[in-house]
Every structure is written in C-alpha cells, then in structure tokens.
Amino acid sequence: MGLEKKSALLEDLIKKCGGCAVVDGGFATQLENHGAAINDPLWSAVSLIKNPELIKRVHMEYLEAGADIVVTSSYQATIPGFLSRGLAIEESESLLQKSVQLAVEARDRFWDKVSKVSGHSYNRALVAASIGSYGAYLADGSEYSGNYGENVSLDKLKDFHRRRLQVLVEAGPDLLAFETIPNKLEAQACVELLEEEKVQIPAWICFTSVDGEKAPSGESFEECLEALNKSNNIYAVGINCAPPQFIENLICKFAKLTKKAIVVYPNSGEVWDGKAKQWLPSQCFGDDEFEMFATKWRDLGAKLIGGCCRTTPSTIKAISKDLKRR
Template sequence: MKQVEAQQLATILANGPLVVDGAMATELEKKGIDTANDLWSATALLNAPSAIKEVHRSYFVAGANIVLTNSYQANLPAFEAHGFSEDEGQHLIQKSVQLAQEARDEYAQTLSADKKRPLLIAGSVGPYGAYLANGSEYTGDYLLSKEEYKNFHRPRMQVLAQAGVDLFAFETQPNFAETQALAELLYEEFPEMLAWLSFSVDGKDKLCDGTPLKQGVSYFVDDDQIVAIGVNCTSPTNVSGLLGIMQAKTTKPLVVYPNNGDTYDPLTKRWQIDHDTPSFSKLVPQWQHAGASLIGGCCQTTPADIGEIARNIQKIKSE
C-alpha cells in the first residue's frame, strides 16, 4: 500500500471514528521477550522482529485502523549507548516501519472488497523523557532548549518519514515546551507530513509538567499539521473529563488511548492490577459522545481490548 497523501489522511481522520491499536510491550512480553530495560519494546527490533510484526497483525485482525510503529523508545542516542553506530540505529528505526507495513499489507490482502477499511501506519515519536528511561514521561521533569529538543527528535523523524509512515504520532508528551519544539520542527522540516499530538497528563486537567491541558490544546488550534490532539497512557476513568476539556478548546479530531486501568511503577517497571476499571464496552460510547474520534489502548491493553473497542464503535455506527 502507498503512503496516504496528506489531504486524504486529513479526510480519513475527520470522518472517524477510527480504531487505534493497543500495547506493544505487553504482547511482546507474552512471547517471552524481556522489555525491562532502557530500550523497552524497541529491544525486539534487535532480537525478535518477527514478533513485532505478529503483534501489528494481531491488532489489524482485531479491527484497528491505525497501528503505531515500535519506535517509541527507538532513538539514535539510545541505540548508540548500546554500542550501535548511527547507520545501525537508523536501520533499526526503519525496520520498525517496515514491520508495520508488512503486517498491514499482508492483512489487507486477506480482506474482501466489502470488508476493506482505512489501514494506516503512525510513526511513534516518544518524548525525550522516554529516552531517559527514568519515568519522566510521566512527570515532564526535564528541561532542554528548543534546539536541543529538535536535535533529539530530528533523526528519528527523518527515518520514519523516509520509510513511509502515513503520519507521526507525537505521543505520551508530558512537557509543553517539547511539544512546541516538535510542532516547529514538523513545520520547518517536514512540511508534507501530518501528526497527531497526544499529551501525558496528571489525570485531571494538566499536562504532567503542570501546564493546563486547555492551554496545551489551545496552542495548537491553528496548526494545520497537527491534525488530531488528545491524551494517552492515563486511566480509562480519566478520559471523559479530559475529553470535555479538549472539546471546549478545539474542533480537531480528538484521540484517546488510555491504559487498561492498571497502575505502573516506573521505578520497578511493574504493574499493579486494578480489577475495578469499567469495561471498554461501557466506556467507548461515553468517549464517542464526548467527542473522541480516534480510540485505542496504551499500556497493558491487548488485541482483545482493541477488538472490544472496534465492535462498540461499529455498533454505534450502525445505530
């Protein structure tokens, strides 16, 4: 499949709802791949690329319209710290796109004409805090200059764009200054590319660095290359309230992909299970009513969860 053109992509996003995929690391761990290190799920780019492809395909089969490349933690400084050259690091990032594309194309061949739907690849661009691997993507507690942010993100974005992602996903972004730098970099050096921007939030009404969510959303209202905006990696029970804040500030498509409700300790890298979180079947209709048009899952969510989201979206469409 060819890379979707910008105008076509904007139309697809505006005519949602669309289903976003779920967790990568959770599924890799089920396959026996150790992700408890500073490369996290990107470890599998080194030793288990076929497993990444299988996970992508499982999400397409479950009903996802969009899968994210396994590049959230894949950046050149991280790879170089593990002894890889710049060329080798670039190849690994390129591999993250290739695996998603192969899964998409192979799955698309199984669909009959009446079952075809938009199938997109979003290039995952995690925050600088993810590179630090100290949990700061949940605090935003780091400070770089605008040029330092750009210099960090530029190489990965270049490879993702050249490899043919349909759009960027600036995701789990806790630091307002970093999102401003990302948007400026997008405008200056990737004028043909679009992106969604998904904040990491405190669960209530602020980015993790303390910036009011309404301020963060308002800043990008007139940015034509940021074609959707939202939140991810938060509890499902926070989403409706966050959607209310965002919908009051923008008419852009809203993207939400929360965790499954479990609580993560970034220091021990372990999850505490929460058995009381409402099901996606109960929450998805609420989120759509509150304005969400791209819905998926983040940490600990599974293909079964994405299938549940897809079925509920389809049910609402047919009503």
C-alpha cells in the same frame, strides 16, 4: 503526496468507520504476552534488534482485532538509545526505518488476506510512526512528571527529535504519532520541528495526565494546546497512557480548547512506577468496560480511540466491535 492529501486519507478512513477510527493497543504488553523480554532501556524497541518477526506478528494481531491504525514499535527507539548499545548510526537509522517497514508489511499482508474474502468489513489500515517523548528515552519515568530539568531547552528537544523524525518520515508512514508528551515545551518543540523540516505527513500529539486535569508538568492544557492549534501539521490532539476514568473529562476539556480532531488511547488503569520499573496494584478496567467507555468517548467527540499500556488485542476487539456496530 502532500499534507492535504494525506490528511484526506485519514479523514476518509474516519468516515468509513462511521465517524471514529480504532487505534491499536498496548504493543509492549503484547510482546511480553508472547514471552519477549523487554525490561530494557529500549523497552519494546529492543525487539527491533532481537525479534522483528514478533513485531510483525503483534501488528497482525491488532489488525485482526479490528484496528484501523497501527502504531509502529519506535516509541522508545532513538538514535542515542541505539548508540548506547554499541550500534553504529547507520544501524540505528536502519532499525527506525524497519519499525515502519514491519508495520507496512503487516498492514499490506492483512489487506491482501481480507480483500480476498467477500463481505469483509475491514478498511485499509493506516500506519502511524510512533515518536516517544524525551522522557521515554531517559527511561526514568519523567514522561509522567514533565520534569526534564532546567538544562533541557526548546532547542535541545528539537535536536533530540530531529534526526529520528527525518528517518521515520523518509520511511513513508501515513501518520506521525507523538506520544506521552508531558509538557508545553516539548509539544512546542514537536510543532516547530514539523514546520522546520517541512513535513508533509499529518501528525497527532498526545499528552498524558496524572490527575485528569492538567499535563504532568502541572501546566494547563489550554497552555499546552496553544502552539498545536496554530499548526497545519497537527491533525489531532489528545491523551494516551492515562487511566480510563480520566478520559471523559479530558475529552470534554479538549473539545472546548481545540478544533482539532481528538484522539484518546488510555492504559488499563494500572499505574506505572517509572523509577521502580513496575506496575503498581490499582484499579484495572476490563474489555467489557472499555467497550462501554469507547461508546461514550465517541459520543463526546473523540475521532480516534484505542488502548495503551496493559491493553491487548482483546481490548481492541471489544472497542472495534462496539464502535462499528453503531
């Protein structure tokens, strides 16, 4: 199936959902809620090694909550990261493939279950393969600063992402999700890589923001979106893992800068200290507030809405309930 047909699948899903599809929520958060120990450079991807069945369980919980798109557990799963744990290249690539397989298996099991129930209101969910930023691999918080140092070039970023992208594409997801991109350089690397590899799967690229106005690098989103707007591979652009109070302004900003679909899935509002590896006390928004936010974000033009860190299936249930009753 080519790029146009796969993009049409996503467009059809959005239409069936009334103009806005629901993305799932915080994956690592829910793993921790089930007792998984993920204080590790691999973060949530460590569960691919230690407890793959728990990953499938979390996917099921988000599907049951009303998610139309489930994002794989590969955000911090990289071949260099797995190699640093002593795994062979073949094992590393197998774990990347497994991240997609687990999501597909959960989606298909859930679909088989609800298809047998008359009157259900679920659509067949799509699987998005997560590709975290270079900063996520470094595990030093640099995805929230965009400061990779002067030795990190466009070619180095493409080389870093290339094999992981190839393996994930071969695993057969419906979508690709480049997440928490902090600067223009990495966004450009992702776009060029999709073209060089002739990828026939639609992708979204999400930046984050620490001030609600610009990318973490300090670059304007007008600069960051320049290469994305020219790419046929990019279906949607947006924001993930930024506080909810930033999202309204950012949707309005993106709506003026792009004709791509807009995707937003913020965190709970808490602030992550990447160096101390802990969440800092700050304003935290509950499920009821996310429910109200989601309606406004949809009305402003967002086509894909979900949650990121510190959101849970109950958050997604609230978003889904609100969006699908209107």
